[in-house]
Amino acid sequence: MCVEKTAWEQVVDFHGHTCPEISLGYRVAQIAMRELGISPAPNSELLVTAYTHSCALDAFQVLNRATYGRGTLLVNEKKQHVYHFQYTGTSEGVQISLRSEILDHLVGVHDYENRREQQNKYLETIQFFLKIEEALFCIIEKI
Amino acid sequence: MCVEKTAWEQVVDFHGHTCPEISLGYRVAQIAMRELGISPAPNSELLVTAYTHSCALDAFQVLNRATYGRGTLLVNEKKQHVYHFQYTGTSEGVQISLRSEILDHLVGVHDYENRREQQNKYLETIQFFLKIEEALFCIIEKI
Numbered sequence: 001m002c003v004e005k006t007a008w009e010q011v012v013d014f015h016g017h018t019c020p021e022i023s024l025g026y027r028v029a030q031i032a033m034r035e036l037g038i039s040p041a042p043n044s045e046l047l048v049t050a051y052t053h054s055c056a057l058d059a060f061q062v063l064n065r066a067t068y069g070r071g072t073l074l075v076n077e078k079k080q081h082v083y084h085f086q087y088t089g090t091s092e093g094v095q096i097s098l099r100s101e102i103l104d105h106l107v108g109v110h111d112y113e114n115r116r117e118q119q120n121k122y123l124e125t126i127q128f129f130l131k132i133e134e135a136l137f138c139i140i141e142k143i
Numbered sequence: 144m145c146v147e148k149t150a151w152e153q154v155v156d157f158h159g160h161t162c163p164e165i166s167l168g169y170r171v172a173q174i175a176m177r178e179l180g181i182s183p184a185p186n187s188e189l190l191v192t193a194y195t196h197s198c199a200l201d202a203f204q205v206l207n208r209a210t211y212g213r214g215t216l217l218v219n220e221k222k223q224h225v226y227h228f229q230y231t232g233t234s235e236g237v238q239i240s241l242r243s244e245i246l247d248h249l250v251g252v253h254d255y256e257n258r259r260e261q262q263n264k265y266l267e268t269i270q271f272f273l274k275i276e277e278a279l280f281c282i283i284e285k286i
Contacts (some may be wrong), residue, residue: 002145014157016188016208016215025212045159058212060205065159068211069168069201072159 007063011141015058020109023126024081026138028096029063032085035140049074050060051082058107084143094143102129102137150206158201163252166269167224168199170280171239172206175228178237178283187230192217208227227286240282245272 005013008026015022039046048066050057053075057068060118062087066072081103086093109125112118129137148156151169153269158165175191181187182217193200196218200211207228209215224246252268255261274281 008153009280014211015202016213044174053212054277055212058210062210067204069165069196069198069204070159070198073211115264138241140217 003073011059013064014018014062014087015055018122018126019105020057020122020125020129021034021070022059023129024098024102025054025059025091026063028056028083028098029059029139031096031140032083032094032101035142036087038091040087040090045070045072047072047074047086047088048095049076049084051078051080053077055080056081058102092142095141097139097141099136099138104130113114154202154205157205158198161269162198163249163268164270165202166244166272167241168197168202169206169271171199171226171241172202174239174281174283175207175237177224178285179228179230182192182239184232187232188213189215189217190229190231192219192227194219194221194223194227196220197224198269199224199226206244209235220256236286238286239285240284242279242281245275245280248272255274 007030011022012018033115033120035054036046046064046066048060049058057073057075060073060083061067075113081098082095083097084093105125105128109121110118112121150173155161156167167198174254179189189207189209191203193203200216200218203216203226204210224241225238226240227236227238228277232240246270248268252260255264
């Protein structure tokens with residue numbers, strides 16, 4: 001039987017491991033697509049600018065089809081989990097900023113020496129990031 | 144019926160379009176895997192350093208599983224189509240340098256105004272890159 005991979009499976013498969021940051025990217029990527037809607041023209045490309053480099057970027061490569069090789073995924077390093085999405089040929093994009101309370105959950109999340117404890121902490125954090133109410137997760141602005 | 148995508152289809156699907164540079168990356172990625180063999184340890188990761196940024200990078204993300212988000216694909220911009228692949232925890236990698244005669248075929252390849260002529264030129268160039276004898280395609284060194 002042929003079962004299509006879920007979006008989450010596609011992202012984790014491409015990324016190569018499961019971690020809290022990729023789950024942040026996964027959620028942000030989907031909010032961006034919902035806010036922007038479908039491509040406004042056949043030749044319009046989605047440009048993604050990230051204001052920090054993290055594992056989250058791989059979710060944008062898979063779900064938003066903005067790839068590093070093609071030059072549609074850019075990093076402007078400001079150490080901020082702020083992400084801007086805009087179709088080429090349009091005047092307005094959407095900016096998604098993660099709330100500081102969310103980012104507090106990343107502090108120390110990678111510091112477990114025991115492999116099983118580390119994995120459990122990751123899964124707990126991922127569940128939290130994916131389930132928390134959107135208004136508590138991020139700020140969405142049209143820019 | 145469920146038909147697995149070919150490696151080429153996986154790369155082009157991820158990259159978002161078919162172009163000569165992605166075919167260069169596709170061939171280089173496969174040579175690297177043949178030369179390096181399987182991963183030397185379960186936790187060893189393949190690091191890829193590219194000495195120029197181009198569409199070719201997306202082939203390394205898919206076929207070598209070295210992603211930009213995870214930080215295992217790096218660009219050290221020297222405007223050279225030279226690519227270094229090495230597993231973490233090993234002392235030697237493989238460096239693949241495209242021959243200048245190959246790169247000559249990229250000159251003017253994107254300059255066609257007519258869409259059909261552009262596409263035909265791309266396909267002709269891709270066929271050439273994928274078929275030419277390996278010794279005429281690149282230099283392979285253990286470094």
